[in-house]
Amino acid sequence: MKMPSSTRRRFIGGLLGSASFWLYSDHKVWADALVAGNASPYAPRFFNQEEWRFLNAACERIYPTDAHGPGARGLGAPEFIDRQMDTAYGRGELWYMSGPFVTAPANLGYQLSLPPRDVYRQGIAAADAYTRAHHDGLSFADLEATEQTAVLKEFEHSDMALGAVPAHLLFEQLRQNTLEGVFSDPLYGGNKGLAGWTLLGFPGARADFMDWVNQEGAAYPFGPVSISGETA
Template structure:
């Protein structure tokens, strides 16, 4: 994981746009000034205060604030992940969770006997323990550049937590962070649809028939959420 930079945000915008970005002719919607300030986070329901503090710090390293827009915490991503942990997904009810459990090649996917709830709980505890051991402080108490350094070590697979390789935890965290940035605001992230505005994505509009076969014509409307009151 490279250090936070505008080039990384630019890559996300250009790579993730695909069909939606083509439809919009590359148009970018202005991000509301009122949304540039960090959003007040709702009290977590699944995570403890200490775990949530880790989540805010780590998510902001993965998706930082820069000239293209606000970072993960300001977009409500930690609250998005907290809400996800209280769903069938978070409890592992949508996964095949019976054995055998063993190490396997990456193309076989997730192989741990841990639902996302348990993976986060154990992963955060282990990440904080590693940070205290290596740097003398909990993860969230370290400077941003040191946090990024630790996450880079987790991503590289050289760090082993007590129950699993740190890379598995990092991949879960990165995946859920990006989901929180770009999911419909009805799920708790993507505050004010700023993730969609970065891509020029129109959101949950009913149809686009008036704009079919209008190559190069900019789509003139801002995105909409499934539930506009949640945006």
Template sequence: MSNDEKKLNGVQDKTRRTFIRNSGLTVGGLIVGGAVGSLFGTKTSSKTEPASAPVQEMAANPNEALMFFNQNQYQITAAAAERIFPKDEIGPGAKDLNVAIYIDHQLASPWGVNAKDYMMGPFKAPDEKQGGQLRILRKDLFLLGLKGLDEYSNKKFKKKFSELEAKEQDEVLMDFESGKAGKLSGVSTTAFFKMLRTLTIEGAYADPMYGGNKDMQGWKMRKYPGAQMGYTKEIQSDKFVEMTPHSLHDHMGH
């Protein structure tokens, strides 16, 4: 290879790395799945690799990529959500529904930083009917809660939360719900549990385009039709009409 060819290849590689970094295809500095292979193809050489070498493809659902959590935080969230929405004879639980992915995406969104909330003082004790009045950002509260779950589990059972038996995890979560587990940097564990429970239920039943409710299994358990284009015929029936559910994603481009 000539010096000019080496320089050209170096420039191309640098350009590709810049594009990957700027396009959001990395998580924590690591390239997501087979994104590079899908975007640029895979370099092959007849001298070193067979012509039939497989090219790694991107996941079928790119929504499953983490945007906020690290692996430990994701595992704690998945374990906690599963105890709130467990798998049973009726259908899948939070893990199979990708609830932790939904939560990850919500915390990575403007919602996670309270973008639409007024967060300036003065701060006064709210009435019970006034809803959430926390000074802390949602994403920060959630991370404090995950750290607290691990610390409290180690204190109570000498193990991390994700390593506990289901019954032990339930005990920890009940202590968080009641406030028995104490405070998280001045914030009650109850506030974190309420957020965790709400996000878990949302993740089980929200439209799949937001990361949860994998394969619309949450809707199928409830026989919920999802985002249909219309119900003109169905509403005229005296009997319940079961419909194949559709996601908002199904209608994109129509």
């Protein structure tokens, strides 16, 4: 079952206000529709193919698939990040970006002239060049998982310049955006199937805990629901 997403959103939006939606609706059907809508692989709009391979591999190492469930890749974090690049945030329009840009103590915060788009563009190319130089000509995405983790750990604690980007800044950009993709509303392309929220036990847009102010430490019993009405 498929509907244009705007129609679907309006329909669900209308339902959200009614008690019957929460109590009786078999909204599994909407979750299925959303999954079906995402059946074909996402084609990145900002990242080129090499960058996309790097991004997918790095996100997955930051938030790996394991016994707990899907990793960042399965949850759509790379898609989330690609889509964020075409927002005011990705373009750095929420930040003060006037010069002069100077080097300052780390505790005084970000002082580069680069918005997230350029952090990735310069950082990923340089990171791949770095792994090719140190790992038999292999790009980051072609390394074994354990090697990828080792490279990311190195970046996490290093001032080494990747383009104009210190390695630790590229790493933190990746870590933060990956976790945003895993744990934000699926509206933005990540947290597919609400699996990020399910892991933590976060109930999403339920946002009404009148009866759960104090249940003496019992676990909240209901699964998550998204802004569009998807459940898990």
